[in-house]
Amino acid sequence: MTGPITDANRSEVLTRGFSVVSDAIDPAVALDWRDRLVEQVAAARTAMNERTAIDDYMVHNPMLADATFYEVLENPAVVACLDEFLGDTSIVYAFTTSSMPAKGTNYSARVHVDCPRVIPGYMTNLGVIIALDDFTDENGATYFLPGSFERLEAPTESEFFASAERVHPRRGDLVVFNARTFHYGGLNNTEIDRHALTINACRSYMRQRFDYPRMIGDAAETFSPTLRRVLGYDVRVPASMDEYYLPEAQRLYKANRG
Numbered sequence: 727m728t729g730p731i732t733d734a735n736r737s738e739v740l741t742r743g744f745s746v747v748s749d750a751i752d753p754a755v756a757l758d759w760r761d762r763l764v765e766q767v768a769a770a771r772t773a774m775n776e777r778t779a780i781d782d783y784m785v786h787n788p789m790l791a792d793a794t795f796y797e798v799l800e801n802p803a804v805v806a807c808l809d810e811f812l813g814d815t816s817i818v819y820a821f822t823t824s825s826m827p828a829k830g831t832n833y834s835a836r837v838h839v840d841c842p843r844v845i846p847g848y849m850t851n852l853g854v855i856i857a858l859d860d861f862t863d864e865n866g867a868t869y870f871l872p873g874s875f876e877r878l879e880a881p882t883e884s885e886f887f888a889s890a891e892r893v894h895p896r897r898g899d900l901v902v903f904n905a906r907t908f909h910y911g912g913l914n915n916t917e918i919d920r921h922a923l924t925i926n927a928c929r930s931y932m933r934q935r936f937d938y939p940r941m942i943g944d945a946a947e948t949f950s951p952t953l954r955r956v957l958g959y960d961v962r963v964p965a966s967m968d969e970y971y972l973p974e975a976q977r978l979y980k981a982n983r984g
């Protein structure tokens with residue numbers, strides 16, 4: 727196993743549902759991603775309409791408008807988390823950022839999970855929050871309810887807040903969590919927006935929120951094998967018998983993908 731994940735991280739994710747992986751991304755790189763995200767949030771807000779308003783301060787698929795964000799999806803520390811908890815064939819279900827506006831919050835400010843199913847003893851989805859700012863109680867550090875990932879019923883707000891803990895990653899740290907863990911985005915009481923990138927990863931045989939191979943198309947010809955894997959290029963489904971009988975090297979759903 728490469729990457730900054732420690733035994734403590736592993737054990738916390740498996741028993742409590744979440745953990746902060748420290749020093750995962752070079753803070754200078756995270757700062758560059760932050761600057762780029764600020765531009766995307768501004769552009770998304772300018773283009774906002776009735777249907778997209780629910781996602782205010784949360785940008786879907788930032789790599790489509792700025793290819794730099796593909797780096798996030800193949801970052802070794804991020805991929806190490808996916809490999810660790812979902813196996814080395816796992817893929818990205820969604821790549822959606824989360825910014826807490828100054829003196830405000832976003833759609834994540836509700837008791838919620840990022841995965842609809844519970845299979846006891848088996849994680850289907852992993853959340854990775856990449857902190858682009860230091861999270862503090864003042865700027866909206868996320869709340870998590872320890873050990874809640876096998877509950878079927880959502881806790882009430884009062885039950886949630888009685889036992890929830892806040893996470894305080896620094897810029898470049900990751901918050902890694904079983905996506906079934908109940909959590910809540912905080913309120914930013916400062917004058918400065920707090921930014922983060924969020925990835926939800928799933929098992930190789932599950933469907934993604936977006937059909938990335940169809941969305942991205944031939945541009946992926948030059949992508950690394952890791953980037954192609956996480957985007958789902960190795961688990962595409964044939965649309966004709968010719969595609970089904972393609973030679974091994976060109977197979978759409980590669981062998982041993984789960």
Ligand SMILES: O=C(O)CCC(=O)C(=O)O
Nearest residue numbers: 824834868911912922924
């Ligand atoms: O940005 C945050 O603090 C929370 C994000 C969140 O709740 C989510 O991605 O589901």
